[in-house]
Amino acid sequence: MMIRKTVAVVALGLISLTACAGTPESKPVAQQQENVVALGVAEIDDLGPVVTDVKGFTLYRFDGDKPGESTCDGECAATWPPATVADENFTVNGVDEALVGTIVRKDGSRQLTVDGLPQYRFAKDGKPGETKGQGLQGKWFATGKNGERTRLAARTGVIAGLGAVLTNDAGLTLYRFDGDKPGESTCDGGCAATWPPVSVEGDQPRVKGVDPKLLGTITRADGKKQLTVANWPQYTFKNDTKPGEAKGIAVPKWFATATDGKKAQQNKAIALTSATVKDLGVVATDADGMTLYRFDDDSANPPASNCSGECAVQWPPAFVSEGFQVQGVDPSIVGTIERDGKKQLTIAGSPQYLFSGDKVCGEAIGQGVGGKWWATKADGSRAGQ
Numbered sequence: 001m002m003i004r005k006t007v008a009v010v011a012l013g014l015i016s017l018t019a020c021a022g023t024p025e026s027k028p029v030a031q032q033q034e035n036v037v038a039l040g041v042a043e044i045d046d047l048g049p050v051v052t053d054v055k056g057f058t059l060y061r062f063d064g065d066k067p068g069e070s071t072c073d074g075e076c077a078a079t080w081p082p083a084t085v086a087d088e089n090f091t092v093n094g095v096d097e098a099l100v101g102t103i104v105r106k107d108g109s110r111q112l113t114v115d116g117l118p119q120y121r122f123a124k125d126g127k128p129g130e131t132k133g134q135g136l137q138g139k140w141f142a143t144g145k146n147g148e149r150t151r152l153a154a155r156t157g158v159i160a161g162l163g164a165v166l167t168n169d170a171g172l173t174l175y176r177f178d179g180d181k182p183g184e185s186t187c188d189g190g191c192a193a194t195w196p197p198v199s200v201e202g203d204q205p206r207v208k209g210v211d212p213k214l215l216g217t218i219t220r221a222d223g224k225k226q227l228t229v230a231n232w233p234q235y236t237f238k239n240d241t242k243p244g245e246a247k248g249i250a251v252p253k254w255f256a257t258a259t260d261g262k263k264a265q266q267n268k269a270i271a272l273t274s275a276t277v278k279d280l281g282v283v284a285t286d287a288d289g290m291t292l293y294r295f296d297d298d299s300a301n302p303p304a305s306n307c308s309g310e311c312a313v314q315w316p317p318a319f320v321s322e323g324f325q326v327q328g329v330d331p332s333i334v335g336t337i338e339r340d341g342k343k344q345l346t347i348a349g350s351p352q353y354l355f356s357g358d359k360v361c362g363e364a365i366g367q368g369v370g371g372k373w374w375a376t377k378a379d380g381s382r383a384g385q
Helices: 075-079 189-194 310-314
Strands: 036-044 048-052 060-062 090-092 100-104 110-114 140-142 155-159 163-167 175-177 215-219 225-229 254-256 270-276 282-286 293-295 334-339 342-347 373-375
Touching: 036 110, 163 270, 270 342
Parallel strands: 036 090
Antiparallel strands: 036 048, 060 140, 100 110, 155 163, 155 270, 175 254, 215 225, 270 282, 293 373, 334 342
């Protein structure tokens, strides 16, 4: 491959969605000229530096592929358009040239590879910087600048009775082990099979809603990096199968990890906390980790709800009891209003609701409904705005 180091002239690095459908007549659209920029790098919130195409759109890698081989054709390629170039006459910015190559697809187009893995866009990313394809099906990940998967090492979730805890990118609870020492794991063999160590890909742990100063890594005997929080090695538990579970806390010496790295403690009085929800960042949740919402037709000053009747069936008010406790939200902005003889929670004056369409913790299906309903950020503002 000839990669020229002269001043770049921008040209298209991707074929259109129609051309990516895998038809025999598909041809790359990139112009036949020298000095075409094919790849760049952009800093994405929470993910760090990721590889992009010439227009700044995020590029992804697929766990179903093999080095030098794409398994994404037909409808798959329509959803995940391959990143292509006209020939090997291109340059890259911010990516090690030695990591970059190309393969020839079945339709004859030339697809870019980074560290051997074919590169794709996601059709639903509408503008540069979007990462709507991140983590889809547990197999698609934005490509890090060294070709690695940009998996989050830690984010936040909620466990009923424990409040906010750390989780991995799939929402499974993270644990710490009293048998370890700070900076040292003693869990190997059968122990590590039951308590899989949390692996870190790339140079630094990627996190969302977690203080990065708490994070580090240790190198295990197999050469893999394991996440540490407040210097304690982190694990998941094989019997936890979905977000919100923390079955491991019943095992002696094992504790769910709180957001500050300490042992999560039982506190059934917590009624309001916060967690990382999808691409909305850290939002307010109830004690079970269910997303809280605010309504544009309500009043925050003075606090007043305008959602009743059928509205309140679809958007149940978030009620709290006397003496409720708050975690992960500034208590000074938390209050209540009287409603039906109960107390409805308010954050920064805005009454709070659940959404009947959300069935499990971590969902935010109510986001943007009617252009008036929005998940509530931990500071009381509208998420995604």
